[in-house]
Amino acid sequence: xxxxxxxxxxxxxxxxxxxxxxxxALGIIIGVAxxxxxxxxxxxxxxxVESQIASLGQNVITVFPGSSNMGGMRGGWGSSSSxxxxxxxxxxxxxxxxxxxxxxxxxxxxxxxxxxNWNTTVMGESxxxxxxxxxxxxTGTMFTEADERSTAKVAIIGRTVANNLYTDGDPVxxxxxxxxxxxxxxxxxxxxxxxxxxxxxxxxxxVPTTSAMRRVARRTNLSSILIQAQSPDAMPRIQQEITxxxxxxxxxxxxxxxxRNQMELAEAATATSKTMTALLGAxxxxxxxxxxxxIMNIMLVSVTERxxxxxxxxxxxxxxxxxxxxxxxxxxxxxxxxxxxxxLLGIGASELVSVQLGWPVLVSTMSVVLAVSVSAFIGVVxxxxxxxxxxxxxxxxxxRFE
Amino acid sequence: MKPVVLLEDIYKTYTNGxxxxxxxxxxxxxxxxxxxxxxxxxSGSGKSTLMNILGCxxxxxxxxxxxxxxxxxxxxxxxxxxxxxxxxxxxxQGFNLLARTTAVENVELPMLxxxxxxxxxxxxxxxxxxxxxxxxxxxxxxxxxxLSGGQQQRVAIARALVNHPQIxxxxxxxxxxxxxxxxxxxxxxxxxNDQGITIVMVTHELDIAxxxxxxxxxxxxxxxxxxxxxxxxxxxxxxEKLRNAEAAAxxxxxx
Ligand SMILES: Nc1ncnc2c1ncn2[C@@H]1O[C@H](COP(=O)(O)OP(=O)(O)OP(=O)(O)O)[C@@H](O)[C@H]1O
Ligand SMILES: [Mg+2]
Numbered sequence: 014x015x016x017x018x019x020x021x022x023x024x025x026x027x028x029x030x031x032x033x034x035x036x037x038a039l040g041i042i043i044g045v046a047x048x049x050x051x052x053x054x055x056x057x058x059x060x061x062v063e064s065q066i067a068s069l070g071q072n073v074i075t076v077f078p079g080s081s082n083m084g085g086m087r088g089g090w091g092s093s094s095s096x097x098x099x100x101x102x103x104x105x106x107x108x109x110x111x112x113x114x115x116x117x118x119x120x121x122x123x124x125x126x127x128x129x130n131w132n133t134t135v136m137g138e139s140x141x142x143x144x145x146x147x148x149x150x151x152t153g154t155m156f157t158e159a160d161e162r163s164t165a166k167v168a169i170i171g172r173t174v175a176n177n178l179y180t181d182g183d184p185v186x187x188x189x190x191x192x193x194x195x196x197x198x199x200x201x202x203x204x205x206x207x208x209x210x211x212x213x214x215x216x217x218x219x220v221p222t223t224s225a226m227r228r229v230a231r232r233t234n235l236s237s238i239l240i241q242a243q244s245p246d247a248m249p250r251i252q253q254e255i256t257x258x259x260x261x262x263x264x265x266x267x268x269x270x271x272x273r274n275q276m277e278l279a280e281a282a283t284a285t286s287k288t289m290t291a292l293l294g295a296x297x298x299x300x301x302x303x304x305x306x307x308i309m310n311i312m313l314v315s316v317t318e319r320x321x322x323x324x325x326x327x328x329x330x331x332x333x334x335x336x337x338x339x340x341x342x343x344x345x346x347x348x349x350x351x352x353x354x355x356x357l358l359g360i361g362a363s364e365l366v367s368v369q370l371g372w373p374v375l376v377s378t379m380s381v382v383l384a385v386s387v388s389a390f391i392g393v394v395x396x397x398x399x400x401x402x403x404x405x406x407x408x409x410x411x412x413r414f415e
Numbered sequence: 416m417k418p419v420v421l422l423e424d425i426y427k428t429y430t431n432g433x434x435x436x437x438x439x440x441x442x443x444x445x446x447x448x449x450x451x452x453x454x455x456x457x458s459g460s461g462k463s464t465l466m467n468i469l470g471c472x473x474x475x476x477x478x479x480x481x482x483x484x485x486x487x488x489x490x491x492x493x494x495x496x497x498x499x500x501x502x503x504x505x506x507x508q509g510f511n512l513l514a515r516t517t518a519v520e521n522v523e524l525p526m527l528x529x530x531x532x533x534x535x536x537x538x539x540x541x542x543x544x545x546x547x548x549x550x551x552x553x554x555x556x557x558x559x560x561x562l563s564g565g566q567q568q569r570v571a572i573a574r575a576l577v578n579h580p581q582i583x584x585x586x587x588x589x590x591x592x593x594x595x596x597x598x599x600x601x602x603x604x605x606x607x608n609d610q611g612i613t614i615v616m617v618t619h620e621l622d623i624a625x626x627x628x629x630x631x632x633x634x635x636x637x638x639x640x641x642x643x644x645x646x647x648x649x650x651x652x653x654x655e656k657l658r659n660a661e662a663a664a665x666x667x668x669x670x
Contacts, residue, residue, distance in 0.1 A: 018527040021535075029515040325511050328472055329574070330500025330528040332493040409472045412511065 019335055023342035026322075030315075034347060037311040040304030041351025041391065042358060045384045048297035049359025052380040054366060055290030057373035062286045066279040068205055068214075070146040072112075072242040074252055076100070076259070078234070079269040095269045096235040098222060100259060101139070108254045110243040113141025116222045117237045120230035124218060125190040126178040133174050135191055135218045137225020138239075145241040153185040153200025161221040164228065168196040171215035172204040189218065191229055196220060248274055294380075301384070304351070305391035312344055312399035323403050324411025337404035344396025345389060352388030356381050417484060419581055419613050420446035420469060425478035427464050427636075438464040439475070440636040448581070451608045452615045453624035456633035462617045463508070463586055465633065469615060470505045470584045471495045483581060497530050504575030506585035506616075510567045512559045518570045519555040522546055525578045545573035549603050565596030572603060576612075583607065585616040589623050595657055601626040602650030626650060 027034045078096050101116035118137035123130055140155055142148075156167045168189055175184050188195045196218075205214040226232060242251045256272050263269070316323070323336055360376050367374035427439035438461045446452060454462050467473035468480060471487055480487045483502060487495065499505065512521045522542040526533040533541070546552045549569035559567055568588060575583055585604075589597035597620075605626060608614050616627070624630050625648045632640035 015528070015532070018532075022527055025516065025520065029513075321511070322513055325513060326524070326528070327496065328470075328499065328505060328507075328511075329525050330496045330578075332496050332528075334493075335528060409467055412472075412507070 015335060016338070019338045020342055022335075023339045023346060026319075026339065027343055027346060033311065033315065037308055038347045038351035038354065040307030041301070041348045041388050042304075042355040044297070044301035044304035045352050045355025045388050046359035046362060047300045048294065048384045048387075049356055049376065049380055050362040050366065051293035051297040052290065053359070053363040053374045053376045054372060055286070055293045056375040056377055056380075057367070059283065059286040059290055060375050061373040062282050065208065066275075066282055068147065069208075069275060069279075070144075070148075070239075070241065072245055072248055073145055073275040074240040074242060074248065074255065075273045075275065076104075076238040076240070076255060077271045077273060078237070079271050095263075096238055097233065098226070098235060100262065101222075101235065101238045103258060103262060104238065104240060104255055107258055108240075108251055110247040110251055111240055112243055113139070113144045113241045115139040115142040115145055115239045116235045117142075117239055118222055118225040118230050118232070119236045120225065122191055122218075122229060124174070124178070126184075126187065127180070129178050129180075131174060131177045133216050133218055135220060135225060135229050137222040137230065138219050139222055141241070142219065142239070145239050148205060149203045150200040151203045152183060153198070156199055156221055161223055164223040165221060166194055166196045166224060166228065167199050168218050168220045169200040169202060170198055170219070171202050171213075171217040173213055173216040174218055175201050191218065191220070194228055196224075245276070248276065298387075301387060301391065304388075305348070305395040308344055308348060308392065309395035309399060312340060312396055313402070316340070316399045316403045319403075320406065320411045320414040323406050324408055324414065327406065327408035328412060333404035335404075336406075337400045340400030340403050341393065341396050344400065345392040348388045348392030348396075349385070352385040355388065356385060359384070418445045418481075419448045419483055420444065420615070421479075421481040422468075423479040423481075425465075425468060425475045425480065427461070427468060427473070428476045438636055439468070442478075442633075442636070442638055444631075444638060444641075446582075446613065446615065448613055449608070449611055450613050450615075451604070451626075451628040452631060453627035453629070454615065454617045454631045454633055455619065455621070455624055458619075460633045461636040462633055464636075466584055466586045466615070466617055469582075470503055471498050472505070496528075500525055500528055500530065501578060502581050504578070504580035504583045506568070506571050506575045506583065506588050508586045508588075508590055510559070510564075510571045510591075512567055512570055512574075514560070515558060517556050517558060518546060518551060518562065518573075519543065521559070521570055522574045522577050524574060529578060541577055542573070545577040546570070548576060548607075549573045563596075565592050565599060568592060568596075568600055569603065572600070576607070580612070582613045582615065585614070587617050587619065589618060589620065597623060598650055598653050598657065601648075602654065605650050622648070 076096060098116050101114050105111060105114040115138045120135045121132065122135045123132050139161060140157055143150070143155055150169065153169065155169060156165065160167050170184060170189065178189065179187065184198045184201055187198050189198055202215065208214050220229065240251070240255065242248045252272050252274055259270050260268060326336060363374045363376050366372055422442055422444040425439055425442045429436040429438055442465060454465065456462050464473070468475050471482065474488065482498065487498065490498065513524070519539070519542045522545050523538050526538045526541065543552060543555060546555055549572050551566060551569050551573065554562060554566060562570065589600055592600065601623060604614055618624050625644060627644055628647060629643055631638050
């Protein structure tokens with residue numbers, strides 16, 4: 014085949030009709046740009062959901078209190094108050110493959126410092142809590158097992174609390190008053206931002222579980238127990254063992270607890286964002302197909318419009334495959350050109366969205382490669398019919414065509 | 416010597432639904448190498464149909480056409496395309512240049528479709544040479560719409576020549592030209608013929624046919640007269656006459 018010669022011919026033909034060439038490519042440009050932008054936005058959303066899930070901690074199993082049953086009157090989930098610190102200790106002691114356990118107590122309190130006050134969540138946790146939540150300290154240190162045993166009046170605080178109560182200077186080493194008791198601040202947590210439900214995770218004061226139970230919330234049960242498993246694979250087994258252990262500790266009573274696996278939540282959330290990405294991609298993909306049909310349409314029109322040209326070529330000695338190849342190459346150049354321009358436009362649009370709207374946007378190489386190869390493919394597929402039609406013309410009929 | 420063109424009892428019938436048009440009916444014709452033939456005849460007599468058959472653009476309904484000893488009836492579409500590319504040069508009635516394409520690129524076209532690959536540099540060189548033969552080397556980069564009718568016709572001739580054909584076929588090459596440009600074009604043809612190229616052309620004009628060596632008259636799809644031209648016109652001489660006449664007209668005008 015005369016590929017080089019035909020490529021020259023195709024390029025010359027495109028150059029002769031610059032405006033039409035650009036208009037033809039426009040459909041693909043917009044289609045590819047849409048694919049890139051949509052998938053980037055979708056990926057951005059997905060990765061932000063994933064990072065939020067990661068911020069909840071890895072391989073976390075949570076035990077919630079179950080429903081209470083008082084003389085046949087059953088409360089809803091969480092109404093029972095049966096989780097104890099002993100349960101937490103038993104899990105840590107007896108279940109294999111557990112990295113950290115934290116018995117959690119939550120309480121809302123008005124806290125004071127520096128003559129300022131602030132309403133915040135006071136949480137009782139074990140020293141392992143930071144590992145469970147994959148959370149780090151910005152300054153200072155975490156309290157210890159010893160503090161936990163001695164119900165020490167020590168605390169670490171979140172960024173929001175630090176900002177609101179310690180307007181000047183480092184809070185570490187200072188005192189925060191909870192229920193009018195002075196707690197010594199050991200550290201400040203790194204900011205974690207808002208969670209799924211829109212609450213500020215940094216608006217928190219964390220004290221040892223025992224201190225929270227005795228000095229702050231003044232209760233004997235836990236809000237929940239957080240357990241971190243060694244690996245994702247171990248989670249089903251650990252979940253089962255925790256269930257069995259707690260069941261055993263309750264003798265024959267109806268189970269009043271609930272063991273939840275964080276992956277379930279994570280899966281639901283990623284599934285949602287995956288659906289969204291797929292949906293956006295599909296919409297954009299449709300516009301790419303529409304762009305391809307646009308190419309076919311204009312190529313078909315141009316075959317009719319260029320019948321005389323084709324007649325001249327055939328009369329001068331072009332084979333049918335030369336003409337077919339010419340139109341195919343034209344279509345491919347147009348769609349590849351459209352693909353490349355579309356990628357640039359799509360990346361530009363993604364950047365614009367992320368800068369202007371502050372949405373998280375993630376341009377993936379995969380989507381770029383995919384969009385460009387799909388556009389080249391579309392060029393071949395949608396260019397083929399017009400090209401074939403052109404190549405089958407009869408030379409004198411084509412020359413006679415007005 | 417073997418003839419370059421041998422038509423044996425050629426028929427061409429167009430069928431349009433119920434109606435049958437017998438455009439060519441029983442033409443037998445032999446053309447030797449180096450001949451310069453004019454085909455004449457009234458409108459609708461079948462001249463273009465005959466030319467299209469000679470040019471391997473169309474197939475006869477019946478009959479045998481040997482081009483340079485090769486029977487063309489057995490050839491398929493692409494083989495005939497190669498024949499058109501290599502052995503024949505066709506100058507169309509309406510020029511048929513590619514629009515928005517420079518003269519030199521138009522002339523390069525047959526080489527782009529040559530079965531034997533021509534390197535781009537040689538392509539340009541040969542195209543320029545062909546343009547030079549028709550006296551248009553200085554217009555190589557002009558687009559067809561920047562050229563006069565006569566110049567466009569000459570570009571078309573250059574394109575027909577560029578692959579060194581054995582036969583040059585021209586359908587009314589002077590049909591759209593004024594008499595002066597017609598003489599110019601006939602001058603180009605005579606020079607080419609002197610170099611050994613066989614030329615077959617269609618014309619309506621008797622004085623144009625007089626530049627050729629042999630005249631055929633076609634009527635109702637048959638060759639009714641076939642004669643050698645005596646005292647044929649020579650373009651250089653006619654040009655001189657034209658120039659003198661113009662000068663005289665100017666003299667009278669200014670007097
Ligand atoms: N494609 C076609 N379909 C049907 N009839 C045709 C076709 N082409 C030509 N004819 C008919 O064939 C006859 C010969 O046509 P042709 O074009 O060969 O004439 P011509 O001698 O070249 O005429 P002119 O001097 O006007 O160009 C005419 O009657 C014409 O109507
Ligand atoms: Mg005609």
